[in-house]
Amino acid sequence: MSEEPQRVFEDVSVGDALADLVKGPLSPAHLMRWSSAIENWHRIHYDRPYAIEHDRLPDILVSGSWKQHVLLQLLSRWAGKGGWAWQVRLQFRAMNVPGEVLTAWGRVAGLQRAGAFGLADLEIGIRNEAGAESTPGSARVLLPVRGGPPVPRPFTPDVVPRALR
Amino acid sequence: MTAAETGRSLASYLGELKPLMGAGAPEVEATHPVEASEVRRFIQASMDDPARYCDEDGTLRFAPPAFPMHMFRRGLDEADPLEAMTDAGFDGLRRSFRPGLPAIDFPFSRLLNGGYAYSFFRLVRIGERVRRASSYRDIYHREGRSGGSLFLLIADAYATADGEPLLETVETVIMR
CATH class of the missing domain: 3.10.129.10 (Hotdog Thioesterase)
Structure with missing residues (x-):
């Protein structure tokens, strides 16, 4: 670039x-890397069972x-x-x-x-x-x-x- | 218990929360100065162009424009938020939006980031310390396809420890 x-x-x-x-x-690894870099522990960005089963989301979210x-x-x-x-x-x-x-x-x-x-x-x-x-x-x-x-x-x-x- | 389970209307919560608008928090300083390796990880994770923040010999000198927003990390003396992960329903979020601002007593089941408005003044340099002054700007209620939500606007002004403005933001937090 x-x-x-x-x-x-x-x-x-x-x-x-x-x-x-x-x-x-984008892969789950990209999302995990971002959450880790900024120390954002909101589960919807890295915990697929939580995102889908608890929050009824289609997947973990960017x-x-x-x-x-x-x-x-x-x-x-x-x-x-x-x-x-x-x-x-x-x-x-x-x-x-x-x-x-x-x-x-x-x-x-x-x-x-x-x-x-x-x-x-x-x-x-x-x-x-x-x-x-x-x-x-x-x-x-x-x-x-x-x-x-x-x-x-x-x-x-x-x-x-x-x-x- | 979520807001829906309380049986209370969003309007009743709004009436209690509206008087908090305009409340400010004491200015706080980030736990540590801008660190080169922290900025490196940030640039790599956001897939940014590092050359934009380096001097001519390739040394990292600056952080990306909105980096100060992410500098207010957990201090060494603060409790570990991950201890609550044993609760299968814990979403990983703290319930206080900014230290020092009055608590928002609303039992939301979901918290969404609605967006931002920013004004930028300069990039923060490696080694500088950053301070943040926060206040509640507004709160309002909207009905959508998936039900009612409260929209909370939080204003933050970021400056160096010497008082040089870096950026100002207004964050929209959506609570359901």
Whole structure:
């Protein structure tokens, strides 16, 4: 995996698709590894008898917290080192289970100049190979303009005009 | 006993819980600083690109943007939650959402993560300490195809020990 060339605001158009980020097929080992890494002991993510027999789920579930990080990866990659994924909203609307291949996707829904930078409003989500959406959301990403400075880090919302915050 | 088994309506629980909204918890500091190996495991488990968090010589310098959310681990002096695993019905979750916030006295049988809203300010660096300030933002009731649920919104602000903002989140917790 490698960073894309730095994207500038002038090169982006409404309707542009972000490059998909594909993960999987996911196995129970992937789910167990995530639960262990964050010390999340919720049984529905690793205990199949509990998930199926007690909680009446179809299988153990891919953690929502794992899916959120996949979407943040999608946005960080698109923003590049000179941009900044500022605001993100997402909902866990549907379950994902082992065996699925998950694709994080995004689309540019709006663009506006924001002071010295460009502000992109994005639609985002995660679909499985059947096309079922599980994690719809939206994001606001600051991009540099051509010839302009990178978005400052630490990022402070003060660089965005008040009307756009 | 679950909420359904109590015979009480969700509206009656809501009336008791609504006054808790706005309540905050004392700021807490994560049990340990940002550790390189913990970040490595996190990057590998989330199948992220490590180059994004390394400097030019490949040394890991930063953690992924939402990593601070997962830094508030069990301290060495805290009870082992897995002791309750001998109860076949135990779901593995603690009932207190954040230390210091008032308890939510609602006998849910299932807890779902409804989603998040975030604002990001900067990546946390390896070695930094992280603090979290939490509060209840709102609680409301919705009816769905599978019955009624309570939606609890918890706001968290994460900052370094020096007070530099890292990120703010609002988590939606769904209780049934």
